[in-house]
Amino acid sequence: MNGLLILTGGFVASALAVEFGVRRKLQSALGAVLAVHAAGFVVAAWLADVGATAAVVFWSGMFVCWFGIRCHVESSILLRMVYLLRHGPLTGADLVRRYARHYGEAARLEELERGGLMTKTSDRSPLTPKGHAIVRIATFFRRWFGAAATAGRSSARDAV
Amino acid sequence: MSGVETIGLACWVAISIAFGVCRWNALFSTASIAAIGGFVFYCATTDGSDLVSCAVTTVGLTAYWIGLLFVRSMISRSISLDMLLARAAGDTADFDALVAARLDETVKYKLASFDGRRFQLTAFGRVMAVFLGVAYRATGLAE
Numbered sequence: 001m002n003g004l005l006i007l008t009g010g011f012v013a014s015a016l017a018v019e020f021g022v023r024r025k026l027q028s029a030l031g032a033v034l035a036v037h038a039a040g041f042v043v044a045a046w047l048a049d050v051g052a053t054a055a056v057v058f059w060s061g062m063f064v065c066w067f068g069i070r071c072h073v074e075s076s077i078l079l080r081m082v083y084l085l086r087h088g089p090l091t092g093a094d095l096v097r098r099y100a101r102h103y104g105e106a107a108r109l110e111e112l113e114r115g116g117l118m119t120k121t122s123d124r125s126p127l128t129p130k131g132h133a134i135v136r137i138a139t140f141f142r143r144w145f146g147a148a149a150t151a152g153r154s155s156a157r158d159a160v
Numbered sequence: 161m162s163g164v165e166t167i168g169l170a171c172w173v174a175i176s177i178a179f180g181v182c183r184w185n186a187l188f189s190t191a192s193i194a195a196i197g198g199f200v201f202y203c204a205t206t207d208g209s210d211l212v213s214c215a216v217t218t219v220g221l222t223a224y225w226i227g228l229l230f231v232r233s234m235i236s237r238s239i240s241l242d243m244l245l246a247r248a249a250g251d252t253a254d255f256d257a258l259v260a261a262r263l264d265e266t267v268k269y270k271l272a273s274f275d276g277r278r279f280q281l282t283a284f285g286r287v288m289a290v291f292l293g294v295a296y297r298a299t300g301l302a303e
Contacts (some may be wrong), residue, residue: 061224068230
């Protein structure tokens with residue numbers, strides 16, 4: 001089982017390297033994150049006496065899982081609201097205001113710009129080609145998954 | 161490539177296809193669990209000489225399934241993505257409304273209760289808040 005331990009250790013080391021080395025939101029620093037993990041994978045797979053395919057399956061699975069959970073902790077509004085409520089009850093309006101102060105519209109737009117998905121100018125089409133590609137993919141999957149981006153808005157507005 | 165690795169890779173591909181094909185999370189999870197279970201069953205029928213590859217691949221496939229569940233959630237619910245889609249349509253998203261839509265979810269998922277005026281954490285919510293505090297501090301995201 002040394003192979004599993006070495007791969008796990010390599011993955012944890014790569015994740016920690018990203019944690020300390022990349023001081024941006026993961027989604028907007030994907031290139032750097034992938035580079036760190038690629039380097040970590042090569043070293044760990046070389047040290048671990050495991051078949052290359054098994055190592056790739058392991059690392060890709062762990063990467064998607066870590067990335068998904070990390071991004072969720074980073075950006076989830078629901079989780080942040082729970083955290084904001086830790087000191088006591090708040091009205092809906094207070095919660096929204098405090099959330100917006102923490103990671104509001106301007107901060108999110110800035111992050112989209114930093115991630116190369118939007119340009120700074122506010123003309124009619126501020127999306128970059130990368131942004132348009134993301135929009136196409138997201139639109140396809142949202143339609144396919146049947147996601148209603150506007151679901152639940154009306155009742156929540158009442159609370160605010 | 162050994163037999164275990166070939167079957168493991170086939171299961172990885174099957175989970176990837178299920179991600180795109182299955183519209184509902186429950187169906188995607190069922191397909192993924194079936195693929196992982198099939199792989200474990202295959203490993204159990206071998207002579208045990210490739211046990212490390214079996215363990216490594218099983219961990220990888222399980223993590224892949226869980227990770228893709230998070231990715232599906234991100235695609236469906238990300239507000240940054242909402243904002244991007246609105247911009248692409250030449251519109252601007254109502255940020256406050258998008259954020260406010262999540263208020264009800266604190267109650268829906270039993271994380272908070274609502275007395276008609278204010279939201280308050282439930283016992284489950286308080287436990288979550290402690291874990292979140294640790295996670296936010298560890299990742300430098302605490303206020």
